[in-house]
Amino acid sequence: xxxxxxxxxxxxxxxxxxxxxxxxxxxxxxxxxxxxxxxxxxxxxxxxxxxxxxxxxxxxxxxxxxxxxxxxxxxxxxxxxxxxxxxxxxxxxxxxxxxxxxxxxxxxxxxxxxxxxxxxxxxxxxxxxxxxxxxxxxxxxxxxxxxxxxxxxxxxxxxxxxxxxxxxxxxxxxxxxxxxxxxxxxxxxxxxxxxxxxxxxxxxxxxxxxxxxxxxxxxxxxxxxxxxxxxxxxxxxxxxxxxxxxxxxxxxxxxxxxxxxxxxxxxxxxxxxxxxxxxxxxxxxxxxxxxxxxxxxxxxxxxxxxxxxxxxxxxxxxxxxxxxxxxxxxxxxxxxxxxxxxxxxxxxxxxxxxxxxxxxxxxxxxxxxxxxxxxxxxx
Amino acid sequence: xxxxxxxxxxxxxxxxxxxxxxxxxxxxxxxxxxxxxxxxxxxxxxxxxxxxxxxxxxxxxxxxxxxxxxxxxxxxxxxxxxxxxxxxxxxxxxxxxxxxxxxxxxxxxxxxxxxxxxxxxxxxxxxxxxxxxxxxxxxxxxxxxxxxxxxxxxxxxxxxxxxxxxxxxxxxxxxxxxxxxxxxxxxxxxxxxxxxxxxxxxxxxxxxxxxxxxxxxxxxxxxxxxxxxxxxxxxxxxxxxxxxxxxxxxxxxxxxxxxxxxxxxxxxxxxxxxxxxxxxxxxxxxxxxxxxxxxxxxxxxxxxxxxxxxxxxxxxxxxxxxxxxxxxxxxxxxx
Numbered sequence: 001x002x003x004x005x006x007x008x009x010x011x012x013x014x015x016x017x018x019x020x021x022x023x024x025x026x027x028x029x030x031x032x033x034x035x036x037x038x039x040x041x042x043x044x045x046x047x048x049x050x051x052x053x054x055x056x057x058x059x060x061x062x063x064x065x066x067x068x069x070x071x072x073x074x075x076x077x078x079x080x081x082x083x084x085x086x087x088x089x090x091x092x093x094x095x096x097x098x099x100x101x102x103x104x105x106x107x108x109x110x111x112x113x114x115x116x117x118x119x120x121x122x123x124x125x126x127x128x129x130x131x132x133x134x135x136x137x138x139x140x141x142x143x144x145x146x147x148x149x150x151x152x153x154x155x156x157x158x159x160x161x162x163x164x165x166x167x168x169x170x171x172x173x174x175x176x177x178x179x180x181x182x183x184x185x186x187x188x189x190x191x192x193x194x195x196x197x198x199x200x201x202x203x204x205x206x207x208x209x210x211x212x213x214x215x216x217x218x219x220x221x222x223x224x225x226x227x228x229x230x231x232x233x234x235x236x237x238x239x240x241x242x243x244x245x246x247x248x249x250x251x252x253x254x255x256x257x258x259x260x261x262x263x264x265x266x267x268x269x270x271x272x273x274x275x276x277x278x279x280x281x282x283x284x285x286x287x288x289x290x291x292x293x294x295x296x297x298x299x300x301x302x303x304x305x306x307x308x309x310x311x312x313x314x315x316x317x318x319x320x321x322x323x324x325x326x327x328x329x330x331x332x333x334x335x336x337x338x339x340x341x342x343x344x345x346x347x348x349x350x351x352x353x354x355x356x357x358x359x360x361x362x363x364x365x366x367x368x369x370x371x372x373x374x375x376x377x378x379x
Numbered sequence: 380x381x382x383x384x385x386x387x388x389x390x391x392x393x394x395x396x397x398x399x400x401x402x403x404x405x406x407x408x409x410x411x412x413x414x415x416x417x418x419x420x421x422x423x424x425x426x427x428x429x430x431x432x433x434x435x436x437x438x439x440x441x442x443x444x445x446x447x448x449x450x451x452x453x454x455x456x457x458x459x460x461x462x463x464x465x466x467x468x469x470x471x472x473x474x475x476x477x478x479x480x481x482x483x484x485x486x487x488x489x490x491x492x493x494x495x496x497x498x499x500x501x502x503x504x505x506x507x508x509x510x511x512x513x514x515x516x517x518x519x520x521x522x523x524x525x526x527x528x529x530x531x532x533x534x535x536x537x538x539x540x541x542x543x544x545x546x547x548x549x550x551x552x553x554x555x556x557x558x559x560x561x562x563x564x565x566x567x568x569x570x571x572x573x574x575x576x577x578x579x580x581x582x583x584x585x586x587x588x589x590x591x592x593x594x595x596x597x598x599x600x601x602x603x604x605x606x607x608x609x610x611x612x613x614x615x616x617x618x619x620x621x622x623x624x625x626x627x628x629x630x631x632x633x634x635x636x637x638x639x640x641x642x643x644x645x646x647x648x649x650x651x652x653x654x655x656x657x658x659x660x661x662x663x664x665x666x667x668x669x670x671x672x673x674x675x676x677x678x679x680x681x682x683x684x685x686x687x688x689x690x691x692x693x694x695x696x697x698x699x700x701x702x703x704x705x706x707x708x709x710x711x712x713x714x
Contacts, residue, residue: 129473132474136482209495210470211470307708
């Protein structure tokens with residue numbers, strides 16, 4: 001049973017992650033994690049100290065659990081960049097500040113880093129308004145470039161094809177075939193995937209309102225900084241990390257919002273998709289990184305996530321996730337692992353680490369932290 | 380010319396848009412500045428609004444506009460409610476009432492709930508939407524601060540059949556300092572009136588050392604209106620001008636609410652993840668008749684609905700419910 005510990009500041013509760021049922025029994029490992037959460041309240045997605053929290057929490061967790069693999073995400077600059085007007089020097093300061101945190105973590109922990117940028121950001125240009133079509137267009141998980149069209153009419157398709165801001169309209173079968181045979185259930189894949197040109201973003205019903213300033217830049221390749229080896233594709237990073245773990249303790253560090261152009265350390269070029277498709281920061285990119293396989297269709301952009309939100313849905317604390325993803329990087333390892341990051345939901349779902357601590361934030365509202373203990377049987 | 384939608388009764392003229400900045404006077408008529416423009420149009424669980432006693436388990440289309448007639452220091456939606464509405468129009472979704480109803484159906488929604496900001500700032504659009512919603516058999520509900528005039532309160536009563544009214548505090552000092560209004564008297568008056576017109580739930584955010592001393596007085600007022608009014612006590616989520624404020628102590632507030640349940644049985648305490656105080660207990664026998672899971676401002680959800688119709692399965696006592704349990708994927712109500 002995976003356990004979830006909610007810390008809402010000066011108040012903690014433990015739940016069965018799958019069912020949401022309360023758990024009363026507190027063992028020493030839980031106590032250690034709960035103490036860290038109590039000591040390390042999350043400052044907020046946009047707060048100056050948001051990335052410092054990642055480092056501090058991870059160091060505490062290493063001291064308490066002694067893992068061999070650490071998975072970290074630093075995401076503050078992605079949130080700030082998305083919603084704030086920043087000058088170039090302010091952005092540069094933010095990049096410098098996140099790498100100070102990375103440096104501090106590496107120096108204090110002694111772990112060998114493998115650092116991945118999820119792709120850069122560019123100024124938001126304009127919306128593509130798709131709210132008044134005959135069909136229904138949905139964009140999910142903060143995506144800017146992609147949206148899914150459901151029940152579109154011929155008129156919809158003709159109108160969309162005439163829009164210069166749309167780069168391509170991809171039928172379901174074509175999208176599926178881009179990644180070869182997909183053995184899973186494809187009912188979540190929208191009938192058409194709409195692809196926006198750089199800088200644009202779909203205005204859809206179902207989206208929450210906040211003024212966007214930057215969106216993900218084209219990221220056919222992402223930066224990878226690793227002294228321990230080479231990985232030419234995002235699907236190859238898992239192999240690199242697992243191989244390196246045989247000789248040393250590894251920290252796989254994900255830095256959100258940074259691409260090939262603004263990544264400050266020497267880095268390799270790493271493919272971030274296939275053909276015309278590249279990953280934006282989010283669950284698909286994270287799961288591809290941690291499983292070593294393309295994971296485009298598990299929760300595809302623009303699917304009707306809300307149809308699955310019935311009262312009996314499992315994993316109530318895990319957003320749209322309906323199960324713990326299988327065969328993730330840490331889930332099959334014999335060595336101990338932890339994950340810490342300020343990207344909610346993904347930290348306990350994507351790497352499959354024994355213990356994770358993440359912010360519990362939704363739409364930037366800071367509600368505390370959540371730790372998840374997937375297993376406690378490792379020596 | 381005076382705008383009579385809310386108690387500010389702003390003098391509009393010479394281009395002045397009043398406190399909410401959503402109306403102007405043109406040719407002797409008060410006109411909406413941004414009709415049919417929605418800041419939100421998103422399917423959601425009705426419990427997450429929150430409505431705990433209206434159409435349990437259903438999917439609603441949450442809509443909102445821009446602007447507000449309050450200036451709450453802790454506003455969670457200040458990025459749209461407190462901004463100049465003219466400055467945020469480029470992000471709005473423009474849908475006429477028939478188009479909005481069509482989208483609600485496509486999204487499988489059973490009802491439409493106005494949330495995000497104050498409906499009184501967009502009443503003409505909502506009156507038109509209500510006509511379309513009625514024709515489609517789709518109930519409408521709202522969150523409101525109920526700072527409306529008596530005449531527009533009657534209008535609200537024609538648009539919406541279920542309300543969650545924000546009663547922020549009672550004292551003039553609190554209302555002046557934290558909300559930006561001189562008094563809560565109009566709100567209290569309108570709670571009574573709307574409770575006579577439709578289904579009412581009430582929400583009060585608790586701010587330590589500001590309004591936490593008023594909880595019992597608020598509860599007595601609500602019990603006097605109707606002892607079965609559901610009351611949502613919210614732990615303040617420090618936002619906006621109160622970002623640095625302390626998160627209120629959960630155990631202290633929970634303790635203070637315990638004795639209130641003796642005369643106001645449907646008291647809930649939430650707006651934080653994993654709250655223990657979100658289930659409905661039968662006022663007759665104490666059995667748990669509706670279970671929920673709290674995800675804080677991420678939205679609460681129904682876990683199990685154990686009433687038989689609107690009765691306690693253990694003792695048969697009636698449980699206050701507006702509408703019946705609606706399966707999540709039931710889609711819209713048919714006329």
